[in-house]
Amino acid sequence: MxxxxxxxxxxTGGATGIGRAAAKRFVEEGAFVFIFGRRQEALDAALADLGPNARAVKGSVSSLTDLDRLYAAVKAERGTLDIVLANAGAGSQLPLGKITVEHCDVILDTNVKGSxxxxxxxxPLMGRGGSIILTGSxxxxTGAAAFSLYAASKAxxxxxxxxxxxxxxxxxxRVNVLSPxxxxxxxxxxxxxxxxxxxxxxxxxxxxxxEPAEIGAVAAFLASRDSSFMTASEVAVDGGLAQI
Known part of the structure; x- marks a missing residue:
């Protein structure tokens, strides 16, 4: 394909899990991919798997300076940008009554501010035909016990x-949400x-x-012209969990 x-x-969050699976599918379908993540070891392992049509930039979506470096690298090598998969995310359990300011800051900074x-x-690098994909959940x-901040961030x-x-x-x-x-x-x-x-x-x-590859396949659909009349939509890839 x-x-x-x-x-x-x-x-973003492209070195492991869903992000890496999406990066692999994008490369297989002909894209040139920049993956962005915080751990150099994971980025190096992903690049070894993805091959010559991928680059890695180390950084955090919570850092505006790191994001500037990411897009400077894209502009320098490719000039323009067609697809953004805002996939970096954070989540951990704390029930109501035990939520801390630090817990709140980490999750909302990554999942909301980061997106x-x-x-x-x-x-500034994108134009007509561009596709933005946000990773929801x-x-x-549905909400999830002890995951109130994570659930709220994904809403x-x-x-x-x-x-x-x-x-x-x-x-x-276009901008759409992919919710695994x-x-x-x-x-x-x-x-x-x-x-x-x-x-x-x-x-x-x-x-x-x-499987991560199943989520990556739907990300490729949302990135492509096969979804050209879709915007503001949410695609649930959840085995029906939140649908019934």
Whole structure:
């Protein structure tokens, strides 16, 4: 498939998990991809897998200086940008009554502020036909026990897309949300353990967790012209978890 042939993409949180799976699919479909993440070791491993049509920039979406370096690298090598997958995210459990200021700052800075400035700083490089994809979550619809800040941040991401679709009228740039359910990334499997994976798998009608490549495939659809009449939409890739 070459749906993304010649396109330039940025994927934040692109070194591992869903971001890496999306980067791999984008490259397979002909895109040149910049992955952005905080851990050099993970970035190096991803580049070894992705091949010559990928570059890596180390940094955090919470740092405006790091985002400036990312887009300076894109401009220097490629000139323009076609696709942004704002995928970097943070989430950890704390129930109401135990939420701390630090917990709030980390999650909202990464998931909300990080998404805002990842997109805003990309816009000068983007033009007609551009696609912005925000990573949401089934938790943004259903909520999740002890994940109130994470769930709220993903509900905010959903509404950013609704508003930005209005703000981007006339530009030819689309913005949509990709909302996975529980996904069997290496980090998730390590954190949950075998029993936790089985518990999460049982929640959806499909009775399993998603594979990262399944989420990456839908990201490629939203990045391509196959979704050219979609904007302000949310695509749930959650095995039906938040749909019934």
């Amino acid at each position: 070459t749906r993304l042939n010649g396109k330039t993409a940025v994927i 805002v400035f990842t997109v805003q700083k990309a816009l 089934s938790a943004g619809t 905010a991401v959903r509404n950013l897309a609704r508003t930005w679709a209005e703000d981007l009228k006339g530009t030819g740039i 359910g529980p996904t069997a990334t290496e980090l998730a499997k390590e954190a949950l353990g075998e029993e936790g994976v089985e518990a999460f798998a049982s929640l959806s009608p499909l009775q399993r967790m998603a």
